[in-house]
Amino acid sequence: MAVAAERISLRATGRSRRRLRLNRVMEGVAVLAASVALAALGIVVVSVVVRAWPALHVSLFTQTPNLFGGPGGGISSAIVGSALIVAMATGMALPVGVLAAIFMTEFARPRVAAAIQLFLDVLNGVPTIVTGIFVYGLLVIGHLQSAYAGAFALAVVMLPLVARATQEVLLLVPNTLREASLALGVSRWRTVVGVIIPTTLGGILTGTVIAMARAAGETAPLLFTCSIFAPAVSTDVTHALPNIPVLIFTYSEQPDPALHQQAWAAALVLMAFILITSLTARGLLARSRRKLTHG
Amino acid sequence: MGNRSDTISIDVAPVEIAQRRHAPLPENREVVFDVQDLGVRYGATTAVSGVDFDIYRNMITAVIGPSGCGKSTFIRCLNRMNDLVPGAQVDGKILYHGEDLYGSGVDPVEVRRRIGMVFQRPNPFPKSIYDNVAWGPRVLGMRKDLDERVERALRGAALWEEVKDRLKRSALSLSGGQQQRLCIARAIAIEPEVLLLDEPASALDPIATTSIEELMHGLKRDFTLVIVTHNMQQAARVADMTAFFSLEVGEGRRTGVLVEYDATEKIFTNPSDQRTEDYVTGRFG
Amino acid sequence: MRTTFQEELDLLEATLQEEGELVLRALRGSINALEQRDHELASEVIAFDDDVDQRYVAIEEGVQSLLARQTPVATDLRLVLAILHVNLHLERMADYCVTIAKLSQLVPDVEPSPRFVEGFEEMGARCEEMIRVALDSFVKRDLEGAESLVDLDELVDRANRRVVERILELGEAPRMREYGLRMVLVSRALERIGDHAVDIGEQISYLLTGEFREFSDASHSHPRS
Numbered sequence: 032m033a034v035a036a037e038r039i040s041l042r043a044t045g046r047s048r049r050r051l052r053l054n055r056v057m058e059g060v061a062v063l064a065a066s067v068a069l070a071a072l073g074i075v076v077v078s079v080v081v082r083a084w085p086a087l088h089v090s091l092f093t094q095t096p097n098l099f100g101g102p103g104g105g106i107s108s109a110i111v112g113s114a115l116i117v118a119m120a121t122g123m124a125l126p127v128g129v130l131a132a133i134f135m136t137e138f139a140r141p142r143v144a145a146a147i148q149l150f151l152d153v154l155n156g157v158p159t160i161v162t163g164i165f166v167y168g169l170l171v172i173g174h175l176q177s178a179y180a181g182a183f184a185l186a187v188v189m190l191p192l193v194a195r196a197t198q199e200v201l202l203l204v205p206n207t208l209r210e211a212s213l214a215l216g217v218s219r220w221r222t223v224v225g226v227i228i229p230t231t232l233g234g235i236l237t238g239t240v241i242a243m244a245r246a247a248g249e250t251a252p253l254l255f256t257c258s259i260f261a262p263a264v265s266t267d268v269t270h271a272l273p274n275i276p277v278l279i280f281t282y283s284e285q286p287d288p289a290l291h292q293q294a295w296a297a298a299l300v301l302m303a304f305i306l307i308t309s310l311t312a313r314g315l316l317a318r319s320r321r322k323l324t325h326g
Numbered sequence: 327m328g329n330r331s332d333t334i335s336i337d338v339a340p341v342e343i344a345q346r347r348h349a350p351l352p353e354n355r356e357v358v359f360d361v362q363d364l365g366v367r368y369g370a371t372t373a374v375s376g377v378d379f380d381i382y383r384n385m386i387t388a389v390i391g392p393s394g395c396g397k398s399t400f401i402r403c404l405n406r407m408n409d410l411v412p413g414a415q416v417d418g419k420i421l422y423h424g425e426d427l428y429g430s431g432v433d434p435v436e437v438r439r440r441i442g443m444v445f446q447r448p449n450p451f452p453k454s455i456y457d458n459v460a461w462g463p464r465v466l467g468m469r470k471d472l473d474e475r476v477e478r479a480l481r482g483a484a485l486w487e488e489v490k491d492r493l494k495r496s497a498l499s500l501s502g503g504q505q506q507r508l509c510i511a512r513a514i515a516i517e518p519e520v521l522l523l524d525e526p527a528s529a530l531d532p533i534a535t536t537s538i539e540e541l542m543h544g545l546k547r548d549f550t551l552v553i554v555t556h557n558m559q560q561a562a563r564v565a566d567m568t569a570f571f572s573l574e575v576g577e578g579r580r581t582g583v584l585v586e587y588d589a590t591e592k593i594f595t596n597p598s599d600q601r602t603e604d605y606v607t608g609r610f611g
Numbered sequence: 612m613r614t615t616f617q618e619e620l621d622l623l624e625a626t627l628q629e630e631g632e633l634v635l636r637a638l639r640g641s642i643n644a645l646e647q648r649d650h651e652l653a654s655e656v657i658a659f660d661d662d663v664d665q666r667y668v669a670i671e672e673g674v675q676s677l678l679a680r681q682t683p684v685a686t687d688l689r690l691v692l693a694i695l696h697v698n699l700h701l702e703r704m705a706d707y708c709v710t711i712a713k714l715s716q717l718v719p720d721v722e723p724s725p726r727f728v729e730g731f732e733e734m735g736a737r738c739e740e741m742i743r744v745a746l747d748s749f750v751k752r753d754l755e756g757a758e759s760l761v762d763l764d765e766l767v768d769r770a771n772r773r774v775v776e777r778i779l780e781l782g783e784a785p786r787m788r789e790y791g792l793r794m795v796l797v798s799r800a801l802e803r804i805g806d807h808a809v810d811i812g813e814q815i816s817y818l819l820t821g822e823f824r825e826f827s828d829a830s831h832s833h834p835r836s
Contacts, residue, residue: 141412207449211509214407215462215516216439225465230452559682594684596821606684608613 076302083299086292095263096293106297108264112178112272116257117247119182119268120189124246125239127186128193135194136201137209137223148198155191160251162187167255176271181257188249189242196238200231200319233319240312244305250276275301355382358520358550359404364418366399366408373399374582377418379569386542386551388565388590390558392605395571396582397554401522403427404552405441406434439466442513446525448505450497450512455489458497458508462516475515482548483511484541503534507541514549521545523553527560539564558606561590568593570602616681623673623694624750630666630701631746635739637663637708638804642735645715645797646728656712663705670698686818693818697749700807700814704742707800714793714800719786727794730774734801737767741808748812754819760812761826767805774798 094105135144166184212222259271282294359381374396420427480486485507527535568590644653748756778791
């Protein structure tokens with residue numbers, strides 16, 4: 032027979048009651064802060080969608096701008112131009128960034144790695160307008176504005192992002208994996224190519240995609256290097272190509288309300304691109320993590 | 327022989343008296359490693375010093391000792407894995423078949439090809455079971471009859487029967503014990519001469535541990551094995567020879583030293599050094 | 612430090628010493644019963660064997676448990692093995708004491724010559740000394756003491772031979788022959804007790820040196836002089 036225990040109270044009283052109340056208050060504040068952040072995003076998205084709505088037609092994506100303004104016409108030349116420029120920038124930033132990260136984590140002495148790290152952090156902190164001026168001075172003066180100059184400027188913006196993201200996933204690779212390969216009598220370089228990179232591919236791509244999303248929206252570097260109003264779709268990268276950020280910038284300064292609407296529509300396209308790439312990046316990263324932890 | 331019913335021949339088998347299994351006589355064995363006055367420093371701290379003994383071919387040599395006595399540091403000298411640790415400095419000599427492992431012109435990558443290693447935690451590559459084993463041979467140019475080589479290695483590691491139907495599955499889907507045997511298969515696939523095992527069963531459950539220990543008994547026919555273990559009973563069970571490392575504490579420094587090296591049976595029934603006695607009987611510290 | 616393990620070992624050793632003390636008492640009792648023809652005392656000695664067996668079983672179980680749970684090694688392993696063997700030797704000695712007590716009850720009613728009484732008194736005393744030396748050497752981990760058991764056993768053997776010679780001189784009378792026969796067995800039992808004491812000495816030597824060795828062949832072959 033169990034002996035009935037003395038009745039004990041499990042209700043909060045006195046000091047613990049105060050703690051309980053404080054806990055509830057802090058929880059409420061945190062929820063509020065999170066809601067504000069969400070609301071900000073919501074307002075931006077809603078206002079962009081509402082204002083872009085009148086300009087959203089299939090023609091927006093298929094037609095080139097009207098030479099003399101007015102309603103109708105599209106932004107296809109800017110979409111093609113942006114895609115080309117971002118692709119070229121990625122082509123430049125990806126190998127350099129990944130190799131730099133590999134050098135830092137796999138080969139460099141700690142001090143050298145720290146120095147490179149600092150350099151990349153500074154590069155990341157440089158205002159993009161400064162990057163634009165720098166590339167302008169380097170590639171545009173004496174030549175002409177061109178898509179590859181713009182791509183180069185964007186690559187400079189992307190480089191620290193790609194390198195940093197790659198470095199982070201490389202550091203996630205357990206040392207035991209490197210040891211396993213090295214203990215087989217495999218050289219460091221083969222270890223990197225055969226084990227480390229395949230293992231972290233998802234993570235590296237994630238970093239790249241995020242950097243692409245960021246670069247696609249950059250305006251300042253392109254203003255100096257690739258800001259031309261050209262109505263025709265072109266793929267000639269030796270000349271300046273129209274692109275979405277510059278288009279948004281120029282259209283928004285025009286008096287024509289139809290162009291304003293198109294600017295909003297272009298902004299929506301940009302946002303959609305960033306949203307899709309971010310989601311892709313998340314998917315890739317999750318896959319990469321899974322690969323490192325279990326089957 | 328004609329069968330004649332009236333003769334009954336009785337075959338008397340010679341009676342074999344169970345002989346006490348003598349401790350193996352290393353004198354007759356080929357020396358694989360001749361460790362001479364080995365010391366390892368990390369910057370200003372000395373991790374191990376004055377280690378001096380021979381490791382014999384086709385034997386299992388266990389290295390035991392308390393935490394921090396430098397047993398892992400020591401075993402990592404044998405295939406130059408310590409090279410990967412920044413600031414590690416190796417003094418003394420390790421002769422591998424007479425050749426100084428730390429001599430000039432010795433390529434650590436080549437050393438590691440001949441002297442394989444299995445680590446404390448199973449560390450299969452995030453690849454398929456097949457690719458885990460095949461990767462080493464592929465990279466090292468042993469592409470001929472790769473399938474057979476993979477099967478041989480997996481059989482050698484007593485894993486073949488368990489994985490033969492799912493070679494394409496991820497190695498990470500295996501259990502811990504299976505992963506560790508896969509790591510052993512991966513190591514023996516490149517046909518090293520020596521297998522170093524750094525606490526290979528410390529992350530495994532008792533059943534998986536038993537399978538690894540049984541496997542080691544089988545492997546010593548083809549390989550020379552050196553195992554670091556903090557589990558004394560494991561050393562007693564698997565090793566032919568046992569080296570006991572201890573910590574020498576003096577002037578605020580703690581240095582790993584080799585205290586005693588002898589046949590395992592001797593170490594666990596009648597050690598010569600009081601420090602060994604105190605450690606194996608659990609009177610240490 | 613494995614305190615529990617050490618305590619269990621100490622307890623086993625103490626029980627072993629206790630068993631040894633009981634054997635000494637049984638030996639003294641059986642010799643007295645023989646000399647004084649005290650059948651009641653002899654019965655007591657026979658019943659007393661249960662006490663020895665109790666210790667014997669306790670030690671066997673203790674050793675089994677230690678081996679199963681503590682996996683002793685090195686000195687600990689040798690100590691456990693030595694305890695196991697010494698335990699058996701002591702139990703055998705106690706059995707011989709029972710044999711002597713039983714024989715003392717079967718002895719026909721003849722007046723024994725004082726020379727027999729002297730002879731058994733001497734053998735009994737020597738055996739007692741040997742058991743004491745063996746037990747002390749075990750406690751003190753005294754190799755020299757253990758080795759001295761060989762010499763002590765030689766004295767027991769000699770006394771045994773003298774007793775046997777005297778028995779041969781007892782004559783042809785059937786009662787005398789029966790008496791003689793019983794006395795040979797008593798003498799033999801005492802001689803075996805000495806041998807077991809030497810065996811204990813060998814276990815002590817193993818405990819201390821880690822080597823198995825026979826002290827001498829004397830404990831196994833008995834040269835006729």
